[in-house]
Amino acid sequence: MASPKDLKYTRTHEWVRLDGETAVLGITDNAQNELGDITYLELPEPGDSVSSGEPFGVVESVKAASDVYSPIDGEVVERNDEAVDAPELINQSPYEKAWLVKVKVSDPTQLDALLSNDDYDQFAGEQIG
Numbered sequence: 001m002a003s004p005k006d007l008k009y010t011r012t013h014e015w016v017r018l019d020g021e022t023a024v025l026g027i028t029d030n031a032q033n034e035l036g037d038i039t040y041l042e043l044p045e046p047g048d049s050v051s052s053g054e055p056f057g058v059v060e061s062v063k064a065a066s067d068v069y070s071p072i073d074g075e076v077v078e079r080n081d082e083a084v085d086a087p088e089l090i091n092q093s094p095y096e097k098a099w100l101v102k103v104k105v106s107d108p109t110q111l112d113a114l115l116s117n118d119d120y121d122q123f124a125g126e127q128i129g
Contacts, residue, residue: 079100
């Protein structure tokens with residue numbers, strides 16, 4: 001599956017959609033495929049800070065528990081409680097319904113260091129292959 005073109009990606013399999021001064025964060029389709037059936041999701045509360053390269057949440061599946069890393073610095077303004085209550089949404093809709101948090105971006109230039117969809121797809125293909 002080709003990754004959506006309007007997003008930026010990390011090498012730890014998170015995605016970012018910039019919406020004005022707010023970034024929407026989630027995990028990629030590749031990540032949810034590798035994890036398998038997701039059974040638990042832990043996310044920060046609004047008002048919490050996130051830092052680039054640092055874990056901000058945990059996704060647990062029948063196979064493993066995995067940290068979710070923030071690609072940017074900022075403050076959480078909203079979390080997806082629907083995904084917390086029904087973590088299987090990540091398996092069903094990783095780019096639409098199962099966004100994880102919305103973050104007020106501290107430094108928009110951090111997005112420049114992230115991968116395009118083509119670069120991410122190539123990277124993810126190398127990881128799997």
